[in-house]
Amino acid sequence: MDFNLKIWRQKDAKSKGSFKTYEVKNISEDASFLEMLDILNEELVMKGEMPINFENDCREGICGTCSLYVNGRPHGPDTGITICQVHMRKFRGMKTIVIEPWRSKAFPVLTDLIVDRSSFDRLIQAGGYVSARTGGVPNANNIPIPKNKAEEAMDAAACIGCGACVASCKNASAMLFVSAKVAQLALLPQGQVEAKRRVQKMVKQMDIEGFGNCTNTGACEAECPKEIKLVNIARLNREFIGAKLGAQVMAM
């Protein structure tokens, strides 16, 4: 397979970026999308040019590192999967592939296709955990959890923190990401103790980081490689309103 690639190149955070066109030839249908970029990068290096910087690590769709906006969609043409797991057979019949970084105020571009997603870490740091210390916790089977609740929590916990939800959202909202964590922990008895504080702190942090508001377009759900559901956002809203009504004083 042969392709024209239009790829965003940007030297560093301060430089102005632009698209550059590259050609790749004789790509196997069984190669993964990132392997296709590896092949291009090997050619660039042989020519003495700087390779295209893109983030990737596990290449199994679980670490959440890869973050490419391909032909106008986060993680490319397939659904329910990250770009590292998309194979070139999905690009049959296409001639041009456009590759961009995530675009969002809260995810500034660092170089080429790499963005700074530390805002996601700060959202979790604001309260996306149960603050249990190591040791001195109850026996694991002391609190039974209904199977369906545990399964729902697991559905939400499957989030890999890649940022596709933000990249797909016209408002660059992080609601799906935050709601997945809020919902996971609100569904479990272990997380309920701090549920009200958690949701308020995480929502406040979202504003601090410059993420936009949610207008329920559903683009995030459609593009999420882990198929995290919009119902989590509804749960977040319920938790948030509940926390406000509960008038719990929040020490930030």
Added chain:
Amino acid sequence: MVKLDAKIPEGPLAEKWTKYKSDQKLVNPANKRKLEIIVVGTGLAGAAAAASFGELGFKVKVFGIHDSPRRAHSIAAQGGINATKNYRNDGDSVYRLFYDTIKGGDYRSREANVYRLAEVSDEIIDQCVAQGVPFAREYSGLLDNRSFGGSLVSRTFYARGQTGQQLLLGAYGALSKEIHNGSCEMLTMQEVLDIVIVDGRARGVVSRHSITGEIQRHSAHAIVLATGGYGNVFFLSTNAMNSNGSAAWRAYKSGAVFGNPSFTQIHPTCIPVHGDYQSKLTLMSESLRNDGRIWVPKKLEDAKKIQKGELKPTQIAEEDRDYYLERRYPAFGNLVPRDVASRAAKERCDAGNGVGSTGLAVYLDFADAINRLGKNVIEARYGNLFQIYEKIVDDNPYETPMMIYPAVHYTMGGLWVDYELQTTIPGLFAAGEANFSDHGANRLGASALMQGLSDGYFVIPYTMQNYLADQINVPFFKTDLPEFDASEKKVRAELEKLINIKGKQTVDTFHKKLGHIMWDHVGMARNGEGLKKAITMIQELKKEFWKDVKIPGGIDGKNMELEKAWRMADYLEMGELMARDGLDREESCGGHFREEHQTPEGEALRHDDKYTHVSVWEYTGEDKEPALHKEPLNYEFIEVKTRNYKV
């Protein structure tokens, strides 16, 4: 001359850890604030250790190569985590997990360490549940278990096929809490390039920021390396692209000794290799062997037709299939340990009975399980794994058997540590896959997560205090000491040297060449001649690399070719040490299979009289032969036997 003292506490096996904790020194809360610890790596061991240190009140600096601590490769572990809860009432106990682990490791690990691991395993499950890890549950609301290889009980806790992810996110949550509280400082996108030794103790690191290229110095009273394994020496492995052995290797070159470097785990169930451009291999969880049956065609002519695409596996009649694991190992069947399953697959493929276009694959078939339990049950258990398989291979495993082949997965070898997880450099500790300590010559499934969290949550927070108790009067270090100057100068010189080679071959070209040498001669089956050849070939490749590698750009700013080259320089040296270690060990044990040493049935043949020891290698200088030391393994509490998974 290094002195190996494993510091194993006296007394009966079951009381050693309790006794250690009663006798050890502690640091009072006011003094903890005066002590700094560097943790390198944010996987299970690193994140758990850093969070636990932070909670205790130490000042912690955490280094990770990724953009976020949540990306560490523990995230990719699929199957589960072992613990001795005995929730199934099927006869599990601390002793049994200890015994299975020692036996699974083919009697090449330390009794005291392994017993401690089994002992704290239950606490790990309690801890993770308290953090909100959504483990699989039964309708009662209580925790579910499944079986894993090398064991006759069901002791594996799991969260679908994403157990590593959920445990890591638990530890990441704990670390995030401590970052929020100010006790831990997280430094992302930092690659540790050297360990700084001051007056014989580990006192700091020199690192490079992968985006800006800035070289930084950081000091501390103690350092923990939780940097994972070095399976990427093989180029193709199930390790993540950025997993590397460089920090551990730099520690080795600074005087920490290395244990059993050749002990590599080749995992039996991975998606087979398909092309030259392939960048990595994908694991299919061992948990699939709970319900999947492994087979190849009995008749060579059937295998040939399948390889040519003239026959489909579903067209092979039941009586023409060879379920070779069930045939050879009736007691454990498809759930034999990984080393045994991998070798058996290789044996069948070498005999010509392999499948797939390359003949280097075997079937993992779920048809029986789907008939017995229904598609829904199989989907609930393994749905995400089946999906991964289908996306990569473009084949539906509900209808056609999966094709699998062994691939490099884990390194049992690593930095030698004593019972306290301290290396031979005072103040330098190693945790998780980075150390050599618990898995002997073969790791059982669902034990890596257990060991990472055991080391991080429940071992090192104790043993570290025993070291730091003597350090309370040592003030914070300045990084303008001559030792830091020298380290930074060395690192800069090496980076410049790499850049200035300006040769003709890319880093990956060398890496692939090394991978082929390793796979052919230091892989699933090894022999003396091949290992000697590998050493020579690697030495030549190393010379070629330092003459002909091509790296564009400079040392400032993002330069991924430079990062890869730095790691590659170390892989070349690691590969040589692995071959050397494999050559020295004239026996077969666990994942180390020497063709000269096998039983008439083709099983691994140990030589306990000569090799019941840890092979410990000491660096003696550039291009000099390393020195071999031996830590004898004394089995006081269990009887050393030949592993038998047949009856």
